Amino acid sequence: MTALLEVEDLRVAYGKIEAVKGISFTVEAGQAVTLIGTNGAGKTTTLRTLSGLLKPLAGKITFDGEPLGGVPAHKIVERGLAHSPEGRRLFPRLTIAENLQLGAFLRKDTAGIDADIHRVYDLFPILGERRKQASGTLSGGEQQMLAMGRALMSRPKLLMLDEPSMGLSPIMMQKIMETIRELRSQGTTILLVEQNAQAALSLADQGHVMEIGRIVLSGSGYRLLHDESVRKAYLGED
Amino acid sequence: MNELPQQLANGLILGAMYGLIAIGYTMVYGIVQLINFAHGEIFMVGGFGALSVYLALPSGTSLTLALPVMLLGGIAVSVLVGVAAERFAYRPLRGAPRLAPLITAIGLSIALQQAIWKWYPDGKQARVFPQFKGRALDILGATVQRGDLFVLIAAPLCMLALGFFVSKTRSGRAMQATAQDPDTARLMGINTDRIIVLAFAIGAAFAGVAAVAYGLRTGEVQFRMGFIMGLKAFTAAVLGGIGNIYGAMLGGLVLGVAEALATAYVENIPGMQQFGGGAWKDVWAFVLLILVLLLRPQGLLGERVADRA
Numbered sequence: 001m002t003a004l005l006e007v008e009d010l011r012v013a014y015g016k017i018e019a020v021k022g023i024s025f026t027v028e029a030g031q032a033v034t035l036i037g038t039n040g041a042g043k044t045t046t047l048r049t050l051s052g053l054l055k056p057l058a059g060k061i062t063f064d065g066e067p068l069g070g071v072p073a074h075k076i077v078e079r080g081l082a083h084s085p086e087g088r089r090l091f092p093r094l095t096i097a098e099n100l101q102l103g104a105f106l107r108k109d110t111a112g113i114d115a116d117i118h119r120v121y122d123l124f125p126i127l128g129e130r131r132k133q134a135s136g137t138l139s140g141g142e143q144q145m146l147a148m149g150r151a152l153m154s155r156p157k158l159l160m161l162d163e164p165s166m167g168l169s170p171i172m173m174q175k176i177m178e179t180i181r182e183l184r185s186q187g188t189t190i191l192l193v194e195q196n197a198q199a200a201l202s203l204a205d206q207g208h209v210m211e212i213g214r215i216v217l218s219g220s221g222y223r224l225l226h227d228e229s230v231r232k233a234y235l236g237e238d
Numbered sequence: 239m240n241e242l243p244q245q246l247a248n249g250l251i252l253g254a255m256y257g258l259i260a261i262g263y264t265m266v267y268g269i270v271q272l273i274n275f276a277h278g279e280i281f282m283v284g285g286f287g288a289l290s291v292y293l294a295l296p297s298g299t300s301l302t303l304a305l306p307v308m309l310l311g312g313i314a315v316s317v318l319v320g321v322a323a324e325r326f327a328y329r330p331l332r333g334a335p336r337l338a339p340l341i342t343a344i345g346l347s348i349a350l351q352q353a354i355w356k357w358y359p360d361g362k363q364a365r366v367f368p369q370f371k372g373r374a375l376d377i378l379g380a381t382v383q384r385g386d387l388f389v390l391i392a393a394p395l396c397m398l399a400l401g402f403f404v405s406k407t408r409s410g411r412a413m414q415a416t417a418q419d420p421d422t423a424r425l426m427g428i429n430t431d432r433i434i435v436l437a438f439a440i441g442a443a444f445a446g447v448a449a450v451a452y453g454l455r456t457g458e459v460q461f462r463m464g465f466i467m468g469l470k471a472f473t474a475a476v477l478g479g480i481g482n483i484y485g486a487m488l489g490g491l492v493l494g495v496a497e498a499l500a501t502a503y504v505e506n507i508p509g510m511q512q513f514g515g516g517a518w519k520d521v522w523a524f525v526l527l528i529l530v531l532l533l534r535p536q537g538l539l540g541e542r543v544a545d546r547a
Contacts, residue, residue, distance in 0.1 A: 053421055073424035089422040091415050102415050106427040154427070
């Protein structure tokens with residue numbers, strides 16, 4: 001069986017500056033895969049290219065057996081790839097409910113959409129309580145919950161999460177990570193980008209360490225978590 | 239003549255026209271952060287579109303019967319020009335430095351004016367626009383010409399329709415999303431190119447309605463009419479808070495009423511006699527703009543724009 005997502009020798013540049021310099025990795029259906037690394041390693045650029053917001057310089061992206069090259073962003077979500085972007089990027093003047101509705105923009109099954117909105121409210125009860133509130137007024141953690149919920153509303157085959165723990169309190173971060181773990185155990189395929197390597201690796205099947213545009217180390221989450229160089233560079237141990 | 243109800247009526251009629259045109263500035267700005275300075279000319283060509291339809295009808299057709307068709311004709315021409323401007327003038331410049339689309343807009347303005355001047359039959363002069371016959375009406379102590387009823391009815395209807403569209407329909411929701419965060423809107427599956435075209439089209443349609451109102455009020459259309467009306471409408475959009483559709487209409491009404499009141503009453507202020515009358519009305523309109531920008535830079539209904547995370 002082929003992988004759900006296959007990235008082959010992907011290169012992405014901003015003008016003349018190459019941010020991603022030829023990376024390859026795969027995501028199997030049902031897996032959680034994480035890209036870790038410091039700021040500027042090219043993780044976000046990789047996700048933005050996968051969802052069509054950036055055009056690759058070279059390389060091949062195959063999703064669910066079909067090439068994604070040249071497909072515009074608004075068509076990619078239709079193929080089953082959802083992207084919860086860095087910084088949440090909610091629609092701040094729209095309510096929680098409206099943000100979730102927009103996550104299901106391409107779906108026509110009103111009943112299914114309503115059911116899924118309630119599933120998100122079950123997952124994050126606070127969102128249900130505040131459904132009529134403008135999303136811009138939520139706390140960072142609540143915004144992150146909404147961003148994840150919104151991405152789930154398209155019923156994606158692959159959920160891409162960019163820095164879900166960014167700027168959150170330790171308790172909130174734990175809650176978000178637990179939710180990701182739960183989604184994974186329910187069978188959602190996840191591609192997670194994180195600076196919090198400890199949290200990301202401990203829930204991932206596969207991990208890739210990125211440094212200035214390249215994957216420098218790959219392995220199972222467990223192995224990377226216990227790799228000495230990873231521990232030194234990313235987990236703050238000497 | 240200088241009674242308050244009359245001045246208010248004049249101000250509201252003029253202001254409703256400003257407001258209808260201002261919608262086009264504000265919607266396009268809200269979606270692509272572009273000031274479409276050719277919008278005044280998109281308004282102007284709508285006037286000629288409506289006139290052309292009238293001239294094509296058998297002579298003697300009553301204006302009441304002709305008006306709906308003229309309105310459609312005016313809207314169609316404005317929308318066609320507006321959408322073409324987006325497609326061929328602005329879209330290729332997306333991502334270019336901001337000065338480029340601005341200069342393009344000015345060029346487009348001049349081109350559209352000159353096209354009417356050169357190619358529209360007798361376009362070098364003002365062309366007579368049909369007028370409603372019959373006596374003026376008395377409404378709440380103000381004398382209102384029959385032709386002016388058009389904008390007093392059309393403007394609220396247009397606003398109601400637009401409000402419903404934006405807040406209740408799927409495309410309207412997509413438009414709000416695109417205005418707030420275009421990249422993320424694309425991640426939701428929204429074809430933002432289509433939304434941009436839609437914003438230009440709606441703005442142009444409203445300008446077409448305003449052009450018919452202008453023709454009915456002034457009794458003529460001419461190739462230069464878009465300049466000052468466009469400038470005033472842009473002022474109205476900024477006054478109301480650019481990006482906000484209700485702000486655009488409110489800004490238009492406030493501007494229209496302020497102009498009318500200043501024209502009528504400034505000369506009664508001791509020491510200000512020489513600043514009264516119609517000659518100074520544009521000055522007062524822009525004084526109002528400057529005051530609002532100083533005291534409330536985001537406009538009447540605008541929100542302070544918070545930095546995106």
